[in-house]
Amino acid sequence: MKFPRIFILLFLITFVLSEDVKYTGTKSSDNFNFKTSIGSFSAPSETHDVSFSTGTPIIPGLLPGMTSIPAVPGQDIAAKDAKLFALDNQNPNRKVxxxxxxxxxxxTIGVLLDDFSERFGIREKVANYYLEQNNDFWFKKAQMQTIFTETRQVFRSFYYFNKKQLTLPPEQVWExxxxKAYRTKIDGHDYIALDADFYSVLVTDANTIDRSEPALNRxxxxxxxxxxxxxxxxxxxxxxxxxCVDRKSHTIDSENIWAYYNDSCEDQLPQANCCVDALNQNVGSVNVTITWHRIPFTENIANKYRFGNHTSNLSDLTGEHQNLLEQTRVAYRYNEESSCVIHEQCVGAPGWRRLLRFTTTSLNSGKTNIHLGNVTDPVYxxxxxxxxxxCHKHFHFRHFANYSFGQTPGxxxxxxxxxxxxxxxxxYTSLNSLYDTCAYQGITAGxxxxxxxxLDCQWIDITGIPAQTAPLSYVLNPDGFLCEGSLILNDSNAPQWELTNFTTSYGYPVSREKCNFITNWKSNNYESINYTLHNNLSFVTEPCTRSQSGPLRDCGFQVQNDTIECTPDKNVTLGFYLQENKQTSSVTVRICESSRVLGSSTHCEYIxxxxxxxxxxxxxxxxxTKVTFQCPIVRDDIEIGGLYSILVAPTFIEDEFMFVNIVT
Known part of the structure; x- marks a missing residue:
């Protein structure tokens, strides 16, 4: 049974966790006000090796005075997953x-030409440029389109009743x-397009297929x-x-929208447009049917498509280099004083800040799960x-990772x-994972x-930091709270606990499960790249990396005027024209808010x-060419508005850069 989209969206928007979660299936930047007791708390029995006296009124994981555990989204799924946990891959000597x-x-994939004028031969020049692109360009374009399918694959339990994830194989084995590229019309839009046939093979454990899709059991x-x-x-x-996403959120930008993509319009909540209609009107769409087909197991095929090096027969956290390398960028953001990022001190102060955003991927490269479990478990x-x-109205795990850029900590x-x-x-990599909500936490092997x-706080606040090249790094499991190895159990087969020097944010003592760690467990818990930070730039003013062209791109701009005064909240009209130039016949002009505190443009994204x-x-x-816009308003006592900037870029990426002339 497939859930109607209205159910999914109500679940996500009303109950779903905020900044800590990774994808649209379980993430919203909005706080929820749902707080229902699920029963009075009592201290765990002595069989759990509790470090405190039974019956104490202090519950370290709750706020002072809280005597019951708040309900959390995904709690019903967590209860089912807990029952399955004993059946999952915890035996390192198991046969698979x-x-x-x-x-x-x-x-069908392509490059949309509608954004380019047909005057001065601009569109024809752009069309010929993309017709001549090699297979590497189009392969990456096909990859980019394909990852838009990932959200529904990973959060499948929100779309289909009682079904777990069913994904494509890793990108490294995609074919x-x-x-050949050709010129065509798609939904009335002018395109350079080509046809793409995808093929790959999942290598997995046969015993976990039924949880994903019973049709594939045979x-x-x-x-x-x-x-x-x-x-x-x-x-x-x-x-x-x-x-084409489930909500408007400052966590979504032009570089990560794939992680939030939702094409469904069934029983849609009110919003400006249905995704399908928006695609047809503004982009052009293609209907894609992904087919999963169970075939007989042969070693030759398995060898061709296997990917991943299991570093231990037990669990083992490993950093991942490529996502950190490819998904790091500088952006400017205004933070309200009442926001949770101020509450958590993720930035140095309210207002405009310059942030180094990056993606971290924490792999479990072992053969057994990294397991935490149910966040409402009284023992934990x-x-x-x-x-x-x-502030966020959900539970946090505080000992997962540390971030840094040079000497600046995250x-x-x-x-x-x-x-x-x-x-x-x-x-040894299950087809699905038990840990698909933040109510039941862990990372499945593989x-x-x-x-x-x-995502909120997924950054280093680099406001005021000078230009430099320094390591951007993260360390996983820095405090040893995750057992990379095997738990030490007591006579009742329950984990033993040890008191640590850490405390909660309210000063309560914190314990962790005792663990027999694998040899050198810390050696691969670190990942780093050398990142060059330029003065005042952002990803909007950095070079383009995917041959992006057109007025909508968020790359390749330069600041022509950094700070120009105007009257807050009043309309401003400017005129622009070009000097004659045989190489450049079209320039894109972007007007951005500037910050008085930072003394610079905020290098705004298109949206x-x-x-x-x-x-x-x-x-x-x-x-x-005239443009009218509203002068930036007063934001707070320091950012009093009245300051804007002008950014420019050649509309076609291969054209020569040139500034514009301004008429006021």
């Missing part, structure tokens, strides 16, 4: 039965058969699911706004492992361990936990721009 599942689909069994995808996945947020709360956050303290993608493709750049316009050679001093 390998299984192979073919995955395939057909799609695309690409046609050899020859098939299952198909359907998506409506943008033909051009670039600039989706700029073109469709928030129509009694020991302070999970701690209630009254300030993120609240985490949720969740299996958000299947990174390995082996018989799976990874992604914290995507853009936050005060104005965005194209200036062509036909504009002159006497007949300029």
């Amino acid at each position: 039965e390998g299984a192979l599942i073919e995955t395939s689909f057909k799609s 695309f058969n690409l046609s 050899i020859g069994g098939k299952w198909s699911d359907h998506w409506i995808l943008p033909v051009d996945p670039e600039f989706l947020l700029q073109r469709t706004g928030y129509a 709360l009694y020991h302070g492992v999970f701690e209630w956050d009254n 300030r993120k303290v609240g985490f949720c361990l969740q299996s958000s993608w299947r990174y390995f493709n082996t018989e 799976w990874g936990d992604d914290y995507v750049a853009g 936050y721009a005060l104005a965005n316009t194209i200036v062509e050679l036909s504009s002159t001093e006497s007949n300029p």
Whole structure:
């Protein structure tokens, strides 16, 4: 039974956790006010080796005075997962039965040309440029479109009753058969497009298939699911706004919208537009059917598609390099004084801040699970492992990772361990994970936990830090609260606990489970890249990395005027024209708010721009391209508004850069 979208959205928006969660299936930047007692708390029995006297009124994981445990979203799923836990892959000596599942689909990908003027031969020049792109460009474009399917694969239990994740294999074993690029019309839009056939094979444990899809239990069994995808996945947020995500949120930007994509319009909550309609009107869409097909197990096929090196027969956390390398960027953000990021001290002060955002991926490269369990378990709360956050209205695990850039530490303290993608493709990697909500936490063997750049506190506050090249690093499990090895059990087969020097945010003592750690367990808990920080730049003013062109792109701009005065909340009208230039016939002008505190432009993304316009050679001093926008308003006692900036970029990425002339 498939849940209607209204149920999914009500669940997500009303109950779902905020900044700590990785994808749209369990994340919202809005706080929820749901707080229901699930029974009075009593101290765990002595069989759990509790470090405090039974019956104490102090519950380290709760706020002072709280005597009952708040209900949390996903709690019903957590209860079911707890029953399955004993059946999952906790025996390092278990025998696994390998299984192979073919995955395939057909799609069309392309570059939308509508944004380029047909005057001065601009569109034809752009069309010819993309017609000449090699297979590497189109392969990456096909990958980009494909990852828009990941959210529904990972959070499948919110779409189908009683079914767990059913993913594609890891990207490293994806295959695309690409046609030759051609010029065409799609939903009335002008395109350079090509056809792409996808194929890959899942290598997994046969015993876990039933939880994902019973139809695949037998050899020859098939299952198909359907998506409506943008033909051009670039600039989706700029073109469709928030129509193709479940909510409007500052955590969503042009670089991470794939992690929130939802194409369903069934029983949709009121919003500006349905995703399918928005795609057809502004982008052009393609219907994609992904088919999973169980095939007989053969060693030759398994060898071809296996991916991932299991570093231990037990659990073992490992950092992941590629996501950190590819998904790191600088952005500016205004933080309200009442926001949770101020409450958690994730930034140095309220107001405009310059942030180094990055994605961290924590792999469990072992063969057994990293397990925490149910966040409302009285044992964990009694020991302070999970701690209630009254701002976010959910439980945090505070000992997962430490971040730093050079000598500047990150300030993120609240985490949720969740299996958000299947990174390995082996018989020891379950087809699904028990840890698909923040109510029941852990990382399945071969799976990874992604914290995507853009999430609240998933950054280093670099405001005021000078230009430099320094290591951007993270350390996993720095305090040894996650057992990378095997738990030490007491005579009742329950974990033993040890008191630590750590305390909760209210000063209560915290204990952790005793563990026989594997040899050198810390050696691979670290990941780092050298990152070059430039003065005052952001990803909007950094070079483009995917050959993005057009006025909507959030890269390749330069600041022409950093701070210009105006009257707050009043309209400003400017005119622009170009000098004659044989190489550049079109320039994009973006108007951004500037910060008085930072003394610079905020290097705005398209969705936050005060104005965005194209200036062509036909504009002159006497007949300029005019744009009217509202002067920035007063935000607070320090940011009193009245300051804007002008950014410019050639509309076509291959054109020569040039500034514009301004008429006031």
